[in-house]
Amino acid sequence: AQKVTQAQTEISVVEKEDVTLDCVYETRDTTYYLFWYKQPPSGELVFLIRRNSFDEQNEISGRYSWNFQKSTSSFNFTITASQVVDSAVYFCALRRGNNAGNMLTFGGGTRLMVKP
Amino acid sequence: NAGVTQTPKFRVLKTGQSMTLLCAQDMNHEYMYWYRQDPGMGLRLIHYSVGEGTTAKGEVPDGYNVSRLKKQNFLLGLESAAPSQTSVYFCASSFEQGASSSYNSPLHFGNGTRLTVT
Numbered sequence: 001a002q003k004v005t006q007a008q009t010e011i012s013v014v015e016k017e018d019v020t021l022d023c024v025y026e027t028r029d030t031t032y033y034l035f036w037y038k039q040p041p042s043g044e045l046v047f048l049i050r051r052n053s054f055d056e057q058n059e060i061s062g063r064y065s066w067n068f069q070k071s072t073s074s075f076n077f078t079i080t081a082s083q084v085v086d087s088a089v090y091f092c093a094l095r096r097g098n099n100a101g102n103m104l105t106f107g108g109g110t111r112l113m114v115k116p
Numbered sequence: 117n118a119g120v121t122q123t124p125k126f127r128v129l130k131t132g133q134s135m136t137l138l139c140a141q142d143m144n145h146e147y148m149y150w151y152r153q154d155p156g157m158g159l160r161l162i163h164y165s166v167g168e169g170t171t172a173k174g175e176v177p178d179g180y181n182v183s184r185l186k187k188q189n190f191l192l193g194l195e196s197a198a199p200s201q202t203s204v205y206f207c208a209s210s211f212e213q214g215a216s217s218s219y220n221s222p223l224h225f226g227n228g229t230r231l232t233v234t
Contacts, residue, residue: 009156035222045206045225091158101166102147102210103174104223106158 002027004094004107012113013082021077021110023092029053031097034068034075035104039089051075053097082114118142122207122226129197129233137192137229139207147211148190149174149223150182152203159206165190197233205229 003026013019025034036048049059051068059066063080079086089111093104120141129135139148147166151159151174161174165184179201181193190209194201208223 004158006158037225043204044227045208047222047224050222101164101172102221102223103149103161103164104159106151106160108156108158 002094002096002105004092004105006090006092006107006110008110009108010111010113012115015084015114015116016081018078018080019082019112019114021079021090021092021112023075023077023107025073025075025092025094027073027094027096029097033095033097035093035095036066036075036077037091037093039091039109041088045091048077079112082112084114084116087112087114120207120209120224120226122205122229124229125227126230127232129194129231131198131233133197134193134195135197135231136194137205137207137231139190139192139209139226140188141190141207141209141224142188143209143224144187145209145211145224146187147209148184149208149210150180150190150192151206151208152176152201153206153228154203162192162205197231199233201231202233203231205231 005024032053034051038046065078067076089109091109092107123138149164150162153159160176163182165171168187171182183191206228207226210221210223
């Protein structure tokens, strides 16, 4: 069975602080894919990043960076110099490698509040 | 390009009433999904479809039915609504035949339907 755990339900930071959102996953598959989605207060779900299990290179996109570590089954997301517009619920998700339907298993989400 | 469109956006039902949520996508995607979002539980898969005329159960299918008569539409039905079905429902689609890397393409989500059952 697949499982994604986001232990931090809510995080509050002050603008310009760095913040890391944790994601731990469980799977028996050797090939799998990890995703992060953002849900701003308006409610839509916005795709941020996809990572496959055989590529452990960390990725940086502007103020966003992702640290994938297979040894600890973690795929953490860091926002550098946070801004009020980063306030949202962030979801980590997992897809099996042999998943013919491309379904995602989601974590419970982390609500990030960035205060001015 | 509208992407994934859900109707209605909001609905209030009384226990025992029925309703259908409509999802339409214009991206020629093969796969479509219905998820529900509840506080602290993330999104959970209700039903999904890997092509026109096919449907399958997800993680929490009880109390729901679906149909995929046309490739672009995926309907979610509640035959007899219960308060436990109060939730935000999201439709999503993915996978365009022939597109590169489509087998692990991200899901494209609609804006959600907020359903309250009293």
